Amino acid sequence: MSLPTQRDAAGQLRALGWSKYFADQATSAALSKTPPVRITQVHRNTLHIQGVDLDMIIPGLHGVTVGDWLLFDADTPRNSQLLSRKSLIKRRAPGHDRKEQLIAANLDTAFVVTSCNNDFSLARLERYVAMAHEAGVTPVIILSKIDLTTEASDFAAQAQSISPQLSVVCLDARSPEAIELLRPWCQAGQTVAFLGSSGVGKSTLTNSLAGNEAIATQDVRASDDKGRHTTTGRQLHILPSGCAVLDTPGMREIQLTDVSVGLEETFADLHALKQNCRFNDCAHKTEPGCAVQAAVASGEVDVPRLQRWLKLVAEDAENTKFLANRKLRDRAKNKLEKSVTKYNSKK
Structure with a gap:
């Protein structure tokens, strides 16, 4: 050869x-x-x-x-x-031990895919967007299955409410037009990932970009619009166009950790408001001189968005602290084990 x-x-x-x-x-x-x-x-x-x-x-x-x-x-x-990574998307793994789970490294764009049906969740989209921002990855929200609804524009408006700078794309994953809509982010040398719940069209979109049906797909359950797990592991596909595409299993549970900067970018309006609060440690609830609550009272900020932000900030702080302490304990344990091994080898 x-x-x-x-x-x-x-x-x-x-x-x-x-x-x-x-x-x-x-x-x-x-x-x-x-x-x-x-x-x-x-x-x-x-x-x-x-x-x-x-x-x-x-x-x-x-x-x-x-x-x-x-x-x-x-x-x-x-x-x-x-080699040192240029980006890393991670989450707190499901379960009670709160381990850190690495999702993907060295992405350029994260396509956050959700369907225009009961799968749509603004709170879940905000979690994905925060993870992407923290990693330095460009988030793009993909609203799929627009052929099954007459309210695609309503879903798009909700998604766009996360940030005016966020790209929101509405498409039918099986349509030839889907490739053209995603092409700006899928150039040669780029790495993109499809993230989202099961059954929203991630594998279908990967197949569309690849120009074949190499990845198995399944329809959602008609009873509740929930998808079946088709992709069972994360796999990077190298396309003929020279773009690398990551298809991922469905993730309904997204526990955040180490995403304080990502939350600041995702909720930039609320982060800007908090700088004007009277107290640096303001909890934005009942404290006097709270600029965030003043914005709520004037109608500038809606209560559900504020509540989702406060929940994510608290969750991130708790998980980040727990995982940091866990890493310290693991390092101490490993150091002790090495010392014991070294001692025993000298006996």
């Missing part, structure tokens, strides 16, 4: 999402010895990686996620180096 030319190699890497940001993290010698590869799937104990004329499964690595870039050590894959 002939070796790829430099131009061919550059084209393959660009299609995977390689850019100067990652190239600047390694010398030419390092890139030659340990070629860059991208993680396209994370399994329980293995990783699926792709690079220049390379597509294989390697042993799992701790602390990585779909979309990460590695400098691949072919002799000892577990020694492969994780």
Whole structure:
């Protein structure tokens, strides 16, 4: 098999999402010895990686996620180096132990998909948008299944109320026009992700962009508009256009953590108002001189939006504190275990 030319190699890497940001993290010698590869799937104990004329499964690595870039050590894959990320979307994992779950790395755009039916939830959209803003990823809200409603404009107005700067796109995922509507964000070298609940059309949209039906899809239940889980794992698809697309399983529970900046951007109006409160620690409830409550009284801010903001700020603070303490405990535990191992080895 002939070796790829430099131009061919550059084209393959660009299609995977390689850019100067990652190239600047390694010398030419390092890139030659340990070629860059991208993680396209994370399994329980293995990783699926792709690079220049390379597509294989390697042993799992701790602390990585779909979309990460590695400098691949072919002799000892577990020694492969994780490159610094330009973005990372994460959440507090479902369950009682409040672990941090990495969703995807190195995205450029997050398509937050919801249907124009009972799946639509303004509160859930705000959570996704805050996660994207915190990660430095451009959020775009996709309202799907517009062919099944006469009220698409009403759903769009609600979504746009999150922020006037937010892009909101209404489409039918099965329509040829869907590709054109998403094309501005799906250029060669870009990495995009479809996020949202099950059955809203994420896999259908990925298929539309890919120009095939490689990803299985299912209809929602007619009884309650809820989707069935079709995608069971996060997978990065490299499209013929040179855009990398991440399809994700449905996520109805989005617990926020470490998104204080993302919340400030998502609720920019409320964040600006709080700067004028009389007290720095104002809870925006019954305190005198509260600029936020004054805006509510004048009709500038509606009560449901204020309540959702306060809930998310409190949730983020609680989860962030818990996970920070957990990391400290884990580091102390690991340090103790290493000390015990070192002591026993000297006996």
